[in-house]
Amino acid sequence: MTADIDLGQPQAQAVQSDEDVVRVRQLVRAVAVAVKLSLVDQTKVVTAASELARNTLVYGGGGSVEVATVDNGRRKGVRIVFSDSGPGIADLDLALTDGYTTGGGLGLGLSGSRRLVDEFDIETSTETGTRITVTKWSR
Amino acid sequence: MERVPILKIGDILLVSIQLDMSDQTAVQLQEDLAERIVDTGCHGVIIDITALDIVDSFVGRMLSTIASISKVLDAETVVVGMRPAVAITLVELGLSLNGIRTALNVERGMELIAAAHADELEFQLDDDPDETATT
Numbered sequence: 001m002t003a004d005i006d007l008g009q010p011q012a013q014a015v016q017s018d019e020d021v022v023r024v025r026q027l028v029r030a031v032a033v034a035v036k037l038s039l040v041d042q043t044k045v046v047t048a049a050s051e052l053a054r055n056t057l058v059y060g061g062g063g064s065v066e067v068a069t070v071d072n073g074r075r076k077g078v079r080i081v082f083s084d085s086g087p088g089i090a091d092l093d094l095a096l097t098d099g100y101t102t103g104g105g106l107g108l109g110l111s112g113s114r115r116l117v118d119e120f121d122i123e124t125s126t127e128t129g130t131r132i133t134v135t136k137w138s139r
Numbered sequence: 140m141e142r143v144p145i146l147k148i149g150d151i152l153l154v155s156i157q158l159d160m161s162d163q164t165a166v167q168l169q170e171d172l173a174e175r176i177v178d179t180g181c182h183g184v185i186i187d188i189t190a191l192d193i194v195d196s197f198v199g200r201m202l203s204t205i206a207s208i209s210k211v212l213d214a215e216t217v218v219v220g221m222r223p224a225v226a227i228t229l230v231e232l233g234l235s236l237n238g239i240r241t242a243l244n245v246e247r248g249m250e251l252i253a254a255a256h257a258d259e260l261e262f263q264l265d266d267d268p269d270e271t272a273t274t
Contacts, residue, residue, distance in 0.1 A: 018161035025159060025193065043193055043224040047232060050195040054162070098233055108196045112232035 008034075010068035015056045015082075024053040024065050028080060031067050035076040037138050045078055045136040048113035052082045052132055055109050059102075060084025060130055070135060077118070077137035085129035092122060143168045145175050151252060152176065152214075153245070155187040165201045172205055176212045183252030184209050187245055189220030199234040206239045215255045216240065217248040 011031070013024050028049040032042040049065075056063045063084030070079045089095045096114065101107035114120040119135040141164055146153045152175055154168065172184060186202065188194065194202070206216040217240045221229075229236065240255075242248040 018163045022159050022161050029192070040224045040227055043222075043228045044231065047193045047195050047228050050193060050197075051232075054195075054197065106196045106200055106234070108233045112196065112234070115231050115233070116228065 008069055010066050013065045013067070014062075015053050015065055015084075016062045017057070021050060021053045021057060024067075025050050027065075027067050028078065031069060031078045032136070035069050035078055035138055037078065037136065041136055041139065044116040045080075045134075048116040048134060048136075049080055051109040051113040052080070052134070055132075056082045056084045056130075058105075059089075060086035063129070072137075075137045075139075077135050079133065079135045082132045082134075083129065084131075088126040088128070088130055089122070089124040090126070092124060140164055140167065142171070145171060147175070147179055147181065150181050150256070151183040151185055151249060152179065152181045153185050153187065155190070157190045160198065162197050165198055169201055169205055169208065173208050173212065176209055176214050182214050182256050183249070184214050184216040185245055185248045185252070186216065186218045187220045187248075188218060188225070189222070191225065192222065194221070194225050194229055194234075196232065196234055199229065199232075199236055202239055203237055210238075215252050217242050217251050219243065219245050219248040 011027055013027050014020060015024060025046050029042060029046050032045050037045065053065055056065065061084060063082065066081045068079050070077045094100050096111050098111045099107040117134040117136050121133045122130065124130040140161065141158055143154060143156055143164065152172065154172065176184065186205065202218055209216045219242045221241065240251060242251050
């Protein structure tokens with residue numbers, strides 16, 4: 001996706017509290033509407049963003065989210081980057097398994113949100129924390 | 140923190156979620172509802188999510204928990220007004236909303252609760268014929 005062109009300035013949102021997770025949802029929705037995602041796709045990407053922003057807060061100990069529009073020449077989309085400098089994910093395969101959780105949740109955040117977006121990329125290390133990038137393209 | 144209002148209509152508690160809830164607000168609603176069920180002795184809870192444009196795993200779990208709590212407190216929970224896009228997303232997310240009854244709108248939800256309560260009364264009466272005579 002090197003040919004992506006940003007349509008506007010990427011929007012940043014700190015994730016330090018419950019209310020920030022709500023703000024992330026609202027920001028992602030605004031961008032998803034701006035790039036004319038269908039209602040179902042808006043709902044999916046906002047839901048995925050809600051799960052991942054909560055993970056950033058709960059497991060990453062807080063961090064930040066950046067929302068940008070992308071364009072590959074044929075389609076537009078929304079790209080969201082979730083970064084934290086938390087402990088990282090020790091076993092990524094396990095963390096991506098439905099129902100696996102270390103936090104008392106349902107274990108659907110990571111695995112479920114991967115199904116809701118078109119591209120899903122995780123970089124994680126015990127030293128630098130976790131960075132998850134997701135993209136949802138318009139149809 | 141914002142709070143979700145709980146309305147009492149006859150034997151039913153009606154919760155219409157009109158705001159984008161923070162996790163804390165969702166947990167508070169759970170506690171408030173449990174208290175109101177006990178205080179009022181209502182046998183039904185209707186949660187209207189028409190205004191919710193997403194239900195993520197946290198809110199989904201809250202709905203399941205509310206249904207379980209109210210069951211223990213002798214009340215039936217019905218979730219009404221789920222948007223089609225929300226239903227599609229929930230299924231893809233992998234959330235099954237175990238133990239939750241759903242209805243398309245508040246009116247049907249009320250019918251469902253009335254029917255469930257009538258069944259239960261009948262069951263109790265069948266169970267104890269002596270009591271039938273005295274009540």
